[in-house]
Amino acid sequence: MERLRLRLATSSSSSYTPIPAPFAERQQSRVMLQFGAYTNANRVENASRLEGMPASLEAVGSRLARAGVLDATPDSCCVNLYERGQWIPPHRDNPKFERPFATVSLRSAQRVAFENGSRRVSIVLGVGSALRVGGEAADAWLHSVPPVLDARISLTFRRLSAPTREKFRAIDTASAERKAAKAIRKREARQAKRLAKLEASDVKKQSSRSAPLDLVAAEKKASNGYVPEVEIEHVWRVYDAIAPQWHGTRYKAWPRVAAFAKEVGVVGAVVADIGCGNAKNARAICQGGATCVACDVSRPLLEIAARETKGLAYECLDADATRLPWRSGVFDAALSIAVLHHVSTLCRRRAMVRETFRVLRVEGRALFYAWAYEQREFEARSGHRFESADVLVPFHFRRHGEYYDPDASAVPDHAKVDEAKNALVLQRYCHVFREDELANLVLDAAGTPVRIDAAYYDQGNWAVAATKLAS
Numbered sequence: 001m002e003r004l005r006l007r008l009a010t011s012s013s014s015s016y017t018p019i020p021a022p023f024a025e026r027q028q029s030r031v032m033l034q035f036g037a038y039t040n041a042n043r044v045e046n047a048s049r050l051e052g053m054p055a056s057l058e059a060v061g062s063r064l065a066r067a068g069v070l071d072a073t074p075d076s077c078c079v080n081l082y083e084r085g086q087w088i089p090p091h092r093d094n095p096k097f098e099r100p101f102a103t104v105s106l107r108s109a110q111r112v113a114f115e116n117g118s119r120r121v122s123i124v125l126g127v128g129s130a131l132r133v134g135g136e137a138a139d140a141w142l143h144s145v146p147p148v149l150d151a152r153i154s155l156t157f158r159r160l161s162a163p164t165r166e167k168f169r170a171i172d173t174a175s176a177e178r179k180a181a182k183a184i185r186k187r188e189a190r191q192a193k194r195l196a197k198l199e200a201s202d203v204k205k206q207s208s209r210s211a212p213l214d215l216v217a218a219e220k221k222a223s224n225g226y227v228p229e230v231e232i233e234h235v236w237r238v239y240d241a242i243a244p245q246w247h248g249t250r251y252k253a254w255p256r257v258a259a260f261a262k263e264v265g266v267v268g269a270v271v272a273d274i275g276c277g278n279a280k281n282a283r284a285i286c287q288g289g290a291t292c293v294a295c296d297v298s299r300p301l302l303e304i305a306a307r308e309t310k311g312l313a314y315e316c317l318d319a320d321a322t323r324l325p326w327r328s329g330v331f332d333a334a335l336s337i338a339v340l341h342h343v344s345t346l347c348r349r350r351a352m353v354r355e356t357f358r359v360l361r362v363e364g365r366a367l368f369y370a371w372a373y374e375q376r377e378f379e380a381r382s383g384h385r386f387e388s389a390d391v392l393v394p395f396h397f398r399r400h401g402e403y404y405d406p407d408a409s410a411v412p413d414h415a416k417v418d419e420a421k422n423a424l425v426l427q428r429y430c431h432v433f434r435e436d437e438l439a440n441l442v443l444d445a446a447g448t449p450v451r452i453d454a455a456y457y458d459q460g461n462w463a464v465a466a467t468k469l470a471s
């Protein structure tokens, strides 16, 4: 008996209930091993482990159902282990179990008593017998086990009632759903954490580089080497933003530039227009039959240039004048008109001059124009007065009129609104040249012997025309 009790008690799906101390003292109750659902102080326990019955007990339960002792296959079994003298007071079986239920008696025969008011009925349960209890016997009558005469085992088979079973199934489903939802939340939280970590490391990576203002700028930076932030923000992005308005007000070549272009732009000549902007010099260059290859860093200006030069032998491409994408010695002439003053370091201005002469053939001619520090007010239409050599010059980007496109590309971060003028004020960076500075730069930085053909003041700019003397 003890061995059996231990064996069953260690079965994982069982509940072993020893007799509580006060009950044990009076020998009330018995050791119980319960499989499947059972009740404990009127609460159903283990309802979701209905499959928990050992195969041997299940076989007995099925046989009871087949024999018609039970109406359906039981899903729980309580094994009662009685020592001699142990007993159970009158009670009613928990209504959360279906009727009928059945008790199989083993080991020793035992009398059980039924009572209903003053009525009493006793039944002797023989070894191997099955007692079916249902109807009034189960609910109107109480039953009890008087002190057993000998050690005894009984097996009571029950089936959880349909509503209770349904209730527990719903609870089970809900708890499974809660569990699943919790698992999903946990997984999502983990993913969010991982993502945040990735993003943080990305931001770190980005901020450890000198942050590019936009992708185009970043791309240019990568392909052209270092471009100071001031040029990207205050030259490149400004021209990108103002391109249509810029084009609208500057569409004619300056006369002395046009004269130079005409001189060099003969049939068969190949001319470079470096920093071409909206290509206002294109006609002057190409009208004599020359072919022109132009470049600029502003895509919006290049788009205008391409549009404006349809039908001309004029090609324009996106390139930085400090790193020209052409072979050395291929051009007969080069124009660098109002470009040098937008380059913010001496090193880059020197690079631009050197590159211009590199792509020229020997005897090739170049014309440079750069904004003058010394503005001769009576000559200069701009009327600027500069305080120093490196300045920010405001450009009023009108938010109205025929050259305003509200859908045009983004304005630079530094733009300020001027409500009175209904304009955005953009600041263009300029390095303004002092007298002789441009000529000295050309002589110094050409990287090859050059001859200065002319140096003069025109349109508020210093101008230098020079010829490459050797390769």
Ligand SMILES: O=C(O)CCC(=O)C(=O)O
Binding pocket: 078, 080, 088, 093, 103, 112, 143, 145, 154, 156
């Ligand atoms: O052992 C028996 O015969 C009856 C047991 C019983 O009534 C019970 O477990 O509720």
Ligand SMILES: [Fe+2]
Binding pocket: 091, 092, 093, 143
């Ligand atoms: Fe009972």
